[in-house]
Amino acid sequence: MKVLVTGGAGFVGSHLVDGLLEQGHEVRILDNLEPQVHGEGGARPDYLTEEAELQVGDIRDREAVARALDGVEVVYHQAALVGVGQSMYDMARYVDINTLGGAIVLEEIVKRRDAIRKVVVASSMSIYGEGAYRNGKGQIVSPSLRSDEELAAKRFDFEGAVDGPLEPIPTPEDKPLQPTSIYAVTKRDHEEMFLAAGSAYRIPVVALRYFNIYGTRQALSNPYTGVVAIFSSRLLNRNRPMIFEDGNQSRDFVHVSDIVRANLLALERSEADGGVFNIGTGQPTSIKQVAEILAERLDYPEDPDIVGRYRAGDIRHCFADISRAREGLGFEPRMSLADGMDELLAWLRNQKADDRVEGAAKELEARGLTR
Numbered sequence: 100m101k102v103l104v105t106g107g108a109g110f111v112g113s114h115l116v117d118g119l120l121e122q123g124h125e126v127r128i129l130d131n132l133e134p135q136v137h138g139e140g141g142a143r144p145d146y147l148t149e150e151a152e153l154q155v156g157d158i159r160d161r162e163a164v165a166r167a168l169d170g171v172e173v174v175y176h177q178a179a180l181v182g183v184g185q186s187m188y189d190m191a192r193y194v195d196i197n198t199l200g201g202a203i204v205l206e207e208i209v210k211r212r213d214a215i216r217k218v219v220v221a222s223s224m225s226i227y228g229e230g231a232y233r234n235g236k237g238q239i240v241s242p243s244l245r246s247d248e249e250l251a252a253k254r255f256d257f258e259g260a261v262d263g264p265l266e267p268i269p270t271p272e273d274k275p276l277q278p279t280s281i282y283a284v285t286k287r288d289h290e291e292m293f294l295a296a297g298s299a300y301r302i303p304v305v306a307l308r309y310f311n312i313y314g315t316r317q318a319l320s321n322p323y324t325g326v327v328a329i330f331s332s333r334l335l336n337r338n339r340p341m342i343f344e345d346g347n348q349s350r351d352f353v354h355v356s357d358i359v360r361a362n363l364l365a366l367e368r369s370e371a372d373g374g375v376f377n378i379g380t381g382q383p384t385s386i387k388q389v390a391e392i393l394a395e396r397l398d399y400p401e402d403p404d405i406v407g408r409y410r411a412g413d414i415r416h417c418f419a420d421i422s423r424a425r426e427g428l429g430f431e432p433r434m435s436l437a438d439g440m441d442e443l444l445a446w447l448r449n450q451k452a453d454d455r456v457e458g459a460a461k462e463l464e465a466r467g468l469t470r
């Protein structure tokens with residue numbers, strides 16, 4: 100089939116492009132080579148295969164989108180700005196690119212709906228806010244953010260009111276959504292806009308809620324990207340990774356190869372149409388653990404810098420309940436964290452990264468977003 104991947108020059112998109120080509124699809128990319136991700140000057144990244152057609156253009160440019168959609172049967176919408184912290188002060192740009200850009204892609208898809216056989220949209224675990232928990236009575240609860248008072252007193256875990264401490268459990272798709280950043284709001288927009296339009300116009304749409312993705316090609320010099328890339332950038336420059344809170348907060352780290360497989364399954368499975376699926380491993384890993392694994396493998400002797408402060412809007416724990424993806428997509432994560440880290444480290448050793456993390460941290464601090 101003829102497939103368009105928006106954002107196909109990026110981390111996830113480029114791996115997805117490789118996966119689609121391997122399956123025999125014809126692939127086109129629409130990507131504006133955003134300088135924050137690809138560096139000033141916006142050169143085609145070296146890792147990007149010549150077998151895919153790259154159209155350099157912005158998803159907010161209707162004509163560029165129309166050109167990119169010409170003859171296309173399948174669309175993967177991956178293009179977005181991805182910085183959670185940055186989105187809290189660059190709000191209009193995030194809404195402009197992610198929400199409005201997404202709406203333009205969608206309008207152009209709707210015009211060509213007779214030709215379109217599937218649309219898969221990248222959503223995010225960030226839309227949940229806090230993950231799901233069980234209280235002392237065995238009930239499943241969805242707490243809202245911890246208060247400033249608790250965080251300032253370094254009471255990072257949910258203590259629970261009368262029912263004892265809350266125990267984090269895998270987060271299912273039906274947990275109420277509580278996005279806590281502008282980025283997360285725009286990702287919820289992506290998901291809801293694409294599913295609503297898909298249902299109204301009878302276009303098969305699938306939304307995949309990615310958890311924390313790691314792997315080769317993640318933009319190491321982008322201080323607003325994922326935590327694995329940020330820590331790697333610090334360590335490659337022989338700086339200590341900075342960790343907020345006490346480092347025991349956990350996330351679900353999923354290798355990019357598993358994300359690609361979920362996307363390919365979403366294309367194959369018509370039962371998945373109209374659905375939303377968590378894509379993760381189902382396993383929590385603490386942020387401190389990730390910093391320690393990376394430091395050990397990069398022969399960095401010092402402990403991470405646990406700053407003890409916290410960021411506004413940060414959550415304590417969130418990891419995926421993947422039962423729905425198992426049933427509806429036939430998805431099973433294959434890459435263990437140990438193997439995924441080995442692969443990442445083999446690549447990292449030959450990479451250079453500009454460590455811009457302190458500058459980004461100062462941006463948050465200057466705005467009172469770290470406390």
Ligand SMILES: NC(=O)c1ccc[n+]([C@@H]2O[C@H](COP(=O)([O-])OP(=O)(O)OC[C@H]3O[C@@H](n4cnc5c(N)ncnc54)[C@H](O)[C@@H]3O)[C@@H](O)[C@H]2O)c1
Binds near residue numbers: 106109177313
């Ligand atoms: N990486 C993760 O952990 C993660 C987790 C959840 C969801 N996601 C989602 O997955 C998708 C891919 O993320 P990624 O990690 O590969 O990020 P990335 O920054 O590596 O890739 C995004 C790509 O989109 C392009 N882009 C940005 N603005 C554009 C515009 N206006 N027009 C055209 N192209 C534009 C960029 O140049 C880049 O190549 C995003 O939608 C993101 O929200 C990622």
